[in-house]
Amino acid sequence: MILFTILLITLLILLVATVIGIGCIGSVGIIIFGDVIICIFLIGWILKHLVKKKCKK
Structure with missing residues (x-):
């Protein structure tokens, strides 16, 4: 029972x-790569709009 308690406490500490x-x-x-994440979203947004324009014509 003591060993189980020690293992349980160790598990909780590691968790x-x-x-x-x-x-x-x-x-x-997020702080370091925030600008990269925003850039990826902007490029995706621009490509999405370009594809929509190309498909309409």
Whole structure:
């Protein structure tokens, strides 16, 4: 029973550390690559409008 409790506490600590780590990496990634993400959306939006114009004619 003691071993199970130790394993459970270890699992909870690792779970919390993983969630915090992924959250920090995700937020830093968005800050660093935010301009790249916006650029991809803008290029996609422009291409979508160009394809629509080409299909209408």
